[in-house]
Amino acid sequence: MVKSWSGGCLCGSVRFVARGRGTLRHLCSCTMCRKWSGAFTVAWAEFPVADFVWTNELGLTFYQSSAATRRGFCNRCGSTICAIDDGYDRISVATAVLDDGHALVPGKTHPFAEEAPEWWTVNIVKN
Numbered sequence: 001m002v003k004s005w006s007g008g009c010l011c012g013s014v015r016f017v018a019r020g021r022g023t024l025r026h027l028c029s030c031t032m033c034r035k036w037s038g039a040f041t042v043a044w045a046e047f048p049v050a051d052f053v054w055t056n057e058l059g060l061t062f063y064q065s066s067a068a069t070r071r072g073f074c075n076r077c078g079s080t081i082c083a084i085d086d087g088y089d090r091i092s093v094a095t096a097v098l099d100d101g102h103a104l105v106p107g108k109t110h111p112f113a114e115e116a117p118e119w120w121t122v123n124i125v126k127n
Helices: 031-037
Strands: 004-008 015-019 023-028 042-048 052-056 060-064 069-074 080-085 090-094
Touching (some): 015 042, 023 090
Antiparallel strands (some): 023 042, 042 090, 060 069, 069 080, 080 090
């Protein structure tokens, strides 16, 4: 049986359902992720675009953050939702917006960890 993950923004204007196990689970502390989310680190999981459905797009807005990447957020409450790379068959979802996101433990990969403040440490205790 394939797992379904529902999620959405703080105000409920953006909702989605993703199917799959959530691959390439990782943390990122790059400048774009930090400024976009307002957090020092974002936890991500990828899902096939073909298995991802927007169930409410009322507040959904995309920002072209680089030549090939659009970042989705709610234009009503500001919640960070996803990132989509042009030509890629997966959507990266910020796991904090999943209703059961704590179940998707990030892998030990942490790109751009050196861009996080010195005092900021992440300790992944289970996998």
